[in-house]
Amino acid sequence: MNTLVLRTRIAKKLETIGPGLRRIIGNMGWLMLDRVVRMGMGLFVGVWVARYLGPAQYGGLNFAIAFVALFGSVTTLGLEIIIVRELLHNAHDAHEILGTTLVLRTGGGFLAAAAAIAILRMIQPHDQQALLLVSILSLTLIFQAFDTIDLLFQSQVRSKVTVWAKNGAFLIFAIVKISLIRTGASVWAFAAANTGEIVFGAIGLVLGYRLSGGKLLAWKINKKRGAHLLKESWPVIFSGLAIMIYMRLDMVMLKMMKGDFAVGLYSAATKVSEVWYFIPTAIVSSVSPAIIKVKDNPELFYGRLRRLFSVMTLTACVIGAIVGFSSRAIIHLLYSNTYRGAAPVLAVHIWASVFVFLGVAQSPWDISENLLRLSFYRTAAGAAINVAMNLILIPRFS
Numbered sequence: 149m150n151t152l153v154l155r156t157r158i159a160k161k162l163e164t165i166g167p168g169l170r171r172i173i174g175n176m177g178w179l180m181l182d183r184v185v186r187m188g189m190g191l192f193v194g195v196w197v198a199r200y201l202g203p204a205q206y207g208g209l210n211f212a213i214a215f216v217a218l219f220g221s222v223t224t225l226g227l228e229i230i231i232v233r234e235l236l237h238n239a240h241d242a243h244e245i246l247g248t249t250l251v252l253r254t255g256g257g258f259l260a261a262a263a264a265i266a267i268l269r270m271i272q273p274h275d276q277q278a279l280l281l282v283s284i285l286s287l288t289l290i291f292q293a294f295d296t297i298d299l300l301f302q303s304q305v306r307s308k309v310t311v312w313a314k315n316g317a318f319l320i321f322a323i324v325k326i327s328l329i330r331t332g333a334s335v336w337a338f339a340a341a342n343t344g345e346i347v348f349g350a351i352g353l354v355l356g357y358r359l360s361g362g363k364l365l366a367w368k369i370n371k372k373r374g375a376h377l378l379k380e381s382w383p384v385i386f387s388g389l390a391i392m393i394y395m396r397l398d399m400v401m402l403k404m405m406k407g408d409f410a411v412g413l414y415s416a417a418t419k420v421s422e423v424w425y426f427i428p429t430a431i432v433s434s435v436s437p438a439i440i441k442v443k444d445n446p447e448l449f450y451g452r453l454r455r456l457f458s459v460m461t462l463t464a465c466v467i468g469a470i471v472g473f474s475s476r477a478i479i480h481l482l483y484s485n486t487y488r489g490a491a492p493v494l495a496v497h498i499w500a501s502v503f504v505f506l507g508v509a510q511s512p513w514d515i516s517e518n519l520l521r522l523s524f525y526r527t528a529a530g531a532a533i534n535v536a537m538n539l540i541l542i543p544r545f546s
Contacts, residue, residue: 189318189319189322191419191482193325193326194419195482196325196326197325197329197338198412198415198483198487199483199486201338202486203409203412203413203416204408204412205408205412206416207403207407207408207410207411207413207414207415208278208281208335208408209339210399210411210415211278211281211400212281212282212285214396214399214400215268215278215282215399215400216282216285216286216289217395217396218389218396218397219263219264219286220260220292221385221391222256222257222260222289222385223256223260223289223293224253224292224295224385228299230515231246231299232299232436233515235300236440236441243367244367244373246296246297246299246300246367247369248370248373248374248377249296250294250367251369252377253293253296254290254293256293260286261287264282264286265279265282265283265286277335277336278403280339281336281339284339284340285339285342285343287343288347292346292350293350294350294353295350297310297353297354297356297357297362298310298353300357300362302433302436302437309353309356309357310353310356312352312356313352313355314349314352316349317346317347317348317349318349321344321345324341325341386528387524389531390528391530393531393535394533397531397538398414399411399415401535401542405542405543406542406546413489413490416479416490417475417479418493420478420479420482420494420498421471421494421497421500424464424471425501425504427463427505428460428505428508428509431456431460432456435456435512436512439452439453440512440515440516443516453509453512453513456512457506457509460509461502461506464501464504465502467498467501468498468499468502471494471498472498473495475494476495478491479491510523511523
């Protein structure tokens with residue numbers, strides 16, 4: 149009898165939830181599922197790869213990944229949340245918005261890939277392994293242009309298609325990486341597997357869009373709209389570059405000052421701390437449309453923002469406390485004694501999650517208030533401080 153009453157109450161409660169909120173919760177659920185699968189399987193396979201390669205080769209691979217990531221903001225052109233906003237407010241121009249964005253991002257991808265290879269040849273002319281790894285991984289910058297399709301699904305709160313496409317590619321290449329370990333493959337093969345995952349993810353997005361009734365050939369290109377989008381997005385481009393600098397330049401500077409072994413230890417720690425970054429991204433991408441839509445109602449707008457910031461702060465502090473106090477046990481359990489130097493790095497780095505969560509939570513406010521320049525100034529200051537502290541602290545503490 150008690151079970152029947154409980155079910156009845158739950159059913160009535162669900163009936164009171166509006167369709168918009170149900171879509172947000174459902175979308176958030178799919179994104180959480182995506183990240184949980186990636187977190188679990190990704191950490192498992194990533195740890196196995198780290199154990200197999202050892203700190204030096206693992207550091208070399210992660211240096212290449214980090215170096216290529218520095219050019220990612222050129223590929224995305226800072227258009228993500230701007231395109232979501234445009235699609236929400238100008239749904240009748242969706243084909244033109246998407247077609248123009250795809251062309252811009254494809255061009256940015258080729259430019260970024262060429263720049264990554266050219267700059268590495270300048271700063272590390274004799275490191276042939278790094279050049280090979282960066283050359284392979286730079287191809288991901290081109291295929292990431294197809295994430296434009298994901299922006300459409302975000303605006304429609306339909307991330308299920310993206311989850312199926314990208315998780316399918318992720319799981320396939322998780323198996324590939326395990327096979328590479330079992331067959332004793334070289335480090336470049338793991339870089340190729342990373343690239344293959346992005347390529348298959350792009351193919352999956354195209355197929356998912358086609359199966360959901362969309363036609364890629366119906367997309368149009370408009371030079372005037374492209375110029376307008378770039379004019380709006382330039383602060384986000386530089387903001388994204390600043391974010392990449394203070395999230396990834398650490399590994400580049402470590403490589404140049406201390407070598408691949410130090411990068412391997414640092415990478416092992418950051419893989420654990422950054423695995424939680426899926427939480428703010430999943431939440432904000434799901435609630436952003438609902439927040440942006442009520443911009444003209446200040447009470448509702450700031451009420452929703454306040455709740456978002458509260459959830460982010462509490463979640464990040466709980467994660468920081470748990471991981472920070474158990475860092476030694478986590479590193480020993482996952483990576484073995486070979487990576488014991490990563491434990492103190494993890495104990496400190498995990499607290500960056502508090503500020504990462506809050507930074508992601510602020511993006512709906514930045515875009516709604518057209519204050520993207522403020523976001524750029526904020527992240528540029530963070531990047532400058534990060535570089536300065538690296539120059540002072542890395543020589544002393546590795």
